[in-house]
Amino acid sequence: MRVTAIAPSNIAFIKYWGKKDEILRLPANTSISMNLSNLNTTTTVEFSKDFENDSVEINKSTTDAPRVIKFIDIIRKRANIIGKVKIVSENNFPTAGGLASSASGFAALTVAATTAAGLRLSEKELSILARIGSGSASRSIPDGFVEWHEGDSSDTSYAESLYPADYWDIADVIAIIDEGKKDVPSTEGHKSAQSSIFFPDRMKNINNKIKNIKEAIRKKDFPQFGEIIEAEALEMHAVMLTSVPPLIYWQPATIRLMREVINWRREGLSVYFTIDAGPHLHLICQKKDERNVTKRLILIEEVEKTVINSPSAGARIITATSGF
Amino acid sequence: MRVTAIAPSNIAFIKYWGKKDEILRLPANTSISMNLSNLNTTTTVEFSKDFENDSVEINKSTTDAPRVIKFIDIIRKRANIIGKVKIVSENNFPTAGGLASSASGFAALTVAATTAAGLRLSEKELSILARIGSGSASRSIPDGFVEWHEGDSSDTSYAESLYPADYWDIADVIAIIDEGKKDVPSTEGHKSAQSSIFFPDRMKNINNKIKNIKEAIRKKDFPQFGEIIEAEALEMHAVMLTSVPPLIYWQPATIRLMREVINWRREGLSVYFTIDAGPHLHLICQKKDERNVTKRLILIEEVEKTVINSPSAGARIITATSGF
Numbered sequence: 001m002r003v004t005a006i007a008p009s010n011i012a013f014i015k016y017w018g019k020k021d022e023i024l025r026l027p028a029n030t031s032i033s034m035n036l037s038n039l040n041t042t043t044t045v046e047f048s049k050d051f052e053n054d055s056v057e058i059n060k061s062t063t064d065a066p067r068v069i070k071f072i073d074i075i076r077k078r079a080n081i082i083g084k085v086k087i088v089s090e091n092n093f094p095t096a097g098g099l100a101s102s103a104s105g106f107a108a109l110t111v112a113a114t115t116a117a118g119l120r121l122s123e124k125e126l127s128i129l130a131r132i133g134s135g136s137a138s139r140s141i142p143d144g145f146v147e148w149h150e151g152d153s154s155d156t157s158y159a160e161s162l163y164p165a166d167y168w169d170i171a172d173v174i175a176i177i178d179e180g181k182k183d184v185p186s187t188e189g190h191k192s193a194q195s196s197i198f199f200p201d202r203m204k205n206i207n208n209k210i211k212n213i214k215e216a217i218r219k220k221d222f223p224q225f226g227e228i229i230e231a232e233a234l235e236m237h238a239v240m241l242t243s244v245p246p247l248i249y250w251q252p253a254t255i256r257l258m259r260e261v262i263n264w265r266r267e268g269l270s271v272y273f274t275i276d277a278g279p280h281l282h283l284i285c286q287k288k289d290e291r292n293v294t295k296r297l298i299l300i301e302e303v304e305k306t307v308i309n310s311p312s313a314g315a316r317i318i319t320a321t322s323g324f
Numbered sequence: 325m326r327v328t329a330i331a332p333s334n335i336a337f338i339k340y341w342g343k344k345d346e347i348l349r350l351p352a353n354t355s356i357s358m359n360l361s362n363l364n365t366t367t368t369v370e371f372s373k374d375f376e377n378d379s380v381e382i383n384k385s386t387t388d389a390p391r392v393i394k395f396i397d398i399i400r401k402r403a404n405i406i407g408k409v410k411i412v413s414e415n416n417f418p419t420a421g422g423l424a425s426s427a428s429g430f431a432a433l434t435v436a437a438t439t440a441a442g443l444r445l446s447e448k449e450l451s452i453l454a455r456i457g458s459g460s461a462s463r464s465i466p467d468g469f470v471e472w473h474e475g476d477s478s479d480t481s482y483a484e485s486l487y488p489a490d491y492w493d494i495a496d497v498i499a500i501i502d503e504g505k506k507d508v509p510s511t512e513g514h515k516s517a518q519s520s521i522f523f524p525d526r527m528k529n530i531n532n533k534i535k536n537i538k539e540a541i542r543k544k545d546f547p548q549f550g551e552i553i554e555a556e557a558l559e560m561h562a563v564m565l566t567s568v569p570p571l572i573y574w575q576p577a578t579i580r581l582m583r584e585v586i587n588w589r590r591e592g593l594s595v596y597f598t599i600d601a602g603p604h605l606h607l608i609c610q611k612k613d614e615r616n617v618t619k620r621l622i623l624i625e626e627v628e629k630t631v632i633n634s635p636s637a638g639a640r641i642i643t644a645t646s647g648f
Contacts, residue, residue, distance in 0.1 A: 197529050198522040198562065205521050234570050238522065238562035246558050248583065252576035
């Protein structure tokens with residue numbers, strides 16, 4: 001069977017930073033995210049004994065991708081198949097620029113590859129499997145607003161939908177600052193989280209944050225929600241800055257935009273920022289304000305591109321074609 | 325008597341951020357600094373019963389300066405004099421741009437005013453008194469490389485010289501980014517330090533840092549010293565960023581320069597940064613590298629001005645003229 005799946009990237013409001021188990025990618029804490037409608041990966045997977053080799057093509061380039069093949073091996077073993085795999089994957093956004101391409105990539109791969117291998121997995125099982133590929137990919141499996149339970153074992157660390165995509169009309173307007181590769185891949189960065197003297201205090205406080213943000217989402221209290229996400233982004237970057245050695249993901253334009261967002265809010269525009277392990281700003285606003293936010297962003301010289309996202313469904317199959 | 329004193333600003337390598345006593349300005353922790361040869365305040369003080377009013381002139385402008393007059397009242401009371409005061413003070417650098425003008429200002433004022441009032445105070449007493457004016461002013465009283473003991477009472481919280489100015493040939497090349505007033509005066513900022521969830525962990529760890537940096541200075545181990553000061557600056561800013569509300573002192577050019585310094589180091593130039601409660605970078609290097617550092621800095625568009633400092637003596641009297 002040849003199966004094509006699409007999966008969204010996601011933006012974490014309460015971040016995943018640091019792992020408690022490196023191999024299983026068990027996160028140090030529960031995280032909360034929203035799937036993004038306009039950052040996605042489309043992946044086609046086909047297994048066949050006729051293929052001579054495993055092959056992986058990402059964004060029209062053939063690549064070695066040992067991490068992908070290792071992941072496919074888990075699926076082959078579970079499905080008890082021996083055919084070689086052919087994977088063709090495409091992001092509609094730049095890879096590894098701090099835009100969570102591994103989240104959408106491994107989520108799409110998980111759905112396409114398990115289906116192509118003849119497995120029938122539940123959403124929970126898909127989320128667990130995607131997590132083993134890339135932690136945040138677990139959050140790109142379910143729909144809309146998502147909670148990834150940290151769990152204490154592989155079977156208990158999975159994401160599920162809190163609310164569907166149409167629950168709350170908010171937007172994530174991404175201001176893309178620099179399309180280059182990031183300095184430190186987040187897999188490396190995660191390992192250094194524990195080297196910050198502030199990490200234990202972050203962990204002590206995080207369940208309280210999770211509780212508060214879920215409450216803000218439940219009530220659709222946008223300013224309360226916004227304040228939590230902005231403080232959370234700064235907290236994660238404070239941990240990064242105090243890691244040994246320090247991780248500085250920000251660029252000059254990151255600071256410029258942070259200051260602009262705070263100023264715009266003083267002017268009455270209800271917009272808040274969050275920042276992942278990269279230089280780009282995600283400007284979170286209500287749907288009614290997304291055009292105003294975008295208009296302001298494109299006037300800023302350092303903003304290369306904006307991408308407007310609404311909440312999105314999770315990973316899903318687009319086409320499945322029998323190879324026979 | 326009319327007395328003119330000069331005092332240097334200082335750069336803290338281990339920072340003072342947060343107080344344990346607001347009124348007495350007892351700092352939350354011990355700090356370590358170096359006096360700066362080219363950022364200073366020159367202040368002339370005269371007491372006379374012939375003056376109709378207290379008057380304060382700072383940088384050629386007459387000003388109300390209630391904080392200064394309150395400080396003078398302490399001195400008048402201690403010296404048991406009733407004459408009005410005339411103060412003329414001048415910085416050779418912009419006021420309140422995150423360049424510690426209150427440190428040099430209150431240190432020069434302390435020395436000039438106590439002498440003009442007929443008091444004869446020891447260096448320790450001067451440091452204690454300067455601290456009551458502005459915390460970091462206590463460090464501008466003694467010479468060279470300075471430790472300000474946090475203390476647990478007014479009498480035990482004072483600075484003393486660790487080494488004289490000529491002990492170690494290092495330089496502080498300040499990259500001045502924006503000469504405007506800073507967003508949050510540091511007196512306000514200090515109050516928010518405790519609102520960061522990371523502040524307690526910073527405090528738990530700081531005496532260890534003090535021990536390590538004193539050891540690096542003792543051994544004149546420049547790379548070890550540099551790594552400590554850079555991590556310390558990032559740690560203080562991590563506390564600021566996680567305060568409620570967040571304090572963002574950085575400007576875009578601050579990040580640009582941080583990244584440049586790290587790159588220059590990769591190229592083999594031994595230079596480290598520290599940052600106070602403001603946007604400017606202090607590039608700390610060995611004397612032999614100060615021209616190279618400065619040459620690189622002036623090529624950067626966002627750097628308005630550089631100021632090259634060597635270690636300096638502390639506050640001292642320049643002239644004392646009998647008024648009779």
